[in-house]
Amino acid sequence: MIGLFAQTIDFDSLRETIEQRLCELGTLEPKQFPMTQREIVRAGKLCGLYFCVHGPRSVKLTAIADLQNGTLIFYGSDGVRRESSPLAKHRAG
Numbered sequence: 514m515i516g517l518f519a520q521t522i523d524f525d526s527l528r529e530t531i532e533q534r535l536c537e538l539g540t541l542e543p544k545q546f547p548m549t550q551r552e553i554v555r556a557g558k559l560c561g562l563y564f565c566v567h568g569p570r571s572v573k574l575t576a577i578a579d580l581q582n583g584t585l586i587f588y589g590s591d592g593v594r595r596e597s598s599p600l601a602k603h604r605a606g
Contacts (some may be wrong), residue, residue: 522600527578528564531585535566535574538589553577 528550536543546568553561562578568590577586583600 522578522580527562527600531564531576531578531587532566534587535564535576538587538595539566539568539572539574541566541568541572541574 528548532548533543535541535548536546546566548564548566550565551563552559553563560579560581562580564576564578566574568574572590574590575588575592577588578584578600579586580600584597585600586597587595589595
């Protein structure tokens, strides 16, 4: 399978979508809690992005954007995988 190149992703749209979905999973109000983002690197190459919404009472909701497989993976506050969706709809024009 051909991996997605980082330059073809609309990162602003991706970040907004991930924040919205994580807040829905955690029944949180969007834009009310900080969200951090980190790069995932394998063999010196960017292969994914890790997102975390830091909610109240140490609640953390996370998502992984797997750039190689073109998948978004969402995890609940208990660390259990909740759902996944294709990353293709976030490609830049």
